[in-house]
Amino acid sequence: MAEGLAGNSWAHDIQGVLGLHEIGQYLMIWQTVNRTILSNEPDQLLWRWTANGIYSAQSCYAATFHGSTRCTSWKLIWKSWAPSRVKFFHWLANQDCCWMAERLARCGLQHHPRCLLCDQATETLQHLLLTCPFARQTWYAILAWLRMPTRPPDQEPTVMARWLRANKHTPMTRRKALRSIALLVPWMIWKHKNECVFDNETPSIDLLVDRIKDEARCWANAGAQGLGVVLPLPGMC
Known part of the structure; x- marks a missing residue:
């Protein structure tokens, strides 16, 4: 990851003709990458569906209903x-x-x-x-x-x-x-x-x-x- 961030070299691997959808995704990735700060600390996996970032089966089950609508009947x-x-x-x-x-x-x-x-x-x-x-x-x-x-x-x-x-x-x-x-x-x-x-x-x-x-x-x-x-x-x- 560090090599890809250096000088934004990750963008050099993008090839082919880009449509509006691909350009939109590219800009989103660019904004995310620009906010990324590297350190000497080892990488960690964080689970976004819990406050402490630790995976649990309960939070995974709850995540499957994210964005769902409730049936009142x-x-x-x-x-x-x-x-x-x-x-x-x-x-x-x-x-x-x-x-x-x-x-x-x-x-x-x-x-x-x-x-x-x-x-x-x-x-x-x-x-x-x-x-x-x-x-x-x-x-x-x-x-x-x-x-x-x-x-x-x-x-x-x-x-x-x-x-x-x-x-x-x-x-x-x-x-x-x-x-x-x-x-x-x-x-x-x-x-x-x-x-x-x-x-x-x-x-x-x-x-x-x-x-x-x-x-x-x-x-x-x-x-x-x-x-x-x-x-x-x-x-x-």
Whole structure:
């Protein structure tokens, strides 16, 4: 290194035609080299991700997240009790990667001009899961069945925003159940919509609500303890 710094001889090894990108890198290196002061002390390796310059596995792991963005919905999706396929669906929905009519239209693919469940508006993910009259009636029926002290969706932009709002008005003893319901209801609405598309099934709120109730009981039996607390006793509506 000392030989390369002497008289800036390191620059003599640069060959070939330089573009704007290469010239920019050259200037950055030049500025860094000019600030370098050599001494007779032996070289040391310093780890930039710790205050003392010493490497640690913990700091290396933290460095892998440098510059990353935080997903605010991770707790609802990955920390709630739900089957893996349901969590994966919500992860895709959070990334706006579900194939809705709006997205199909952007890609020039065949799609229905309006929501199949209400026939009133363009089918977007937010409309289908939250603001569609069909979806709102479904939410109302399930929340009433579970005696959850929260209102149906009301113009929230995402399922995550809906959950955060409802979570504030839900007692601690029922919040686990709320998290599972926040995943279950959109999943079942999504499935019902696909059945209408691919199996020519007729949209039915009563049918969907019954299916959600059956699925909620299955989740509770499979380990969703929060749902087990709020489910009505057998024989009750």
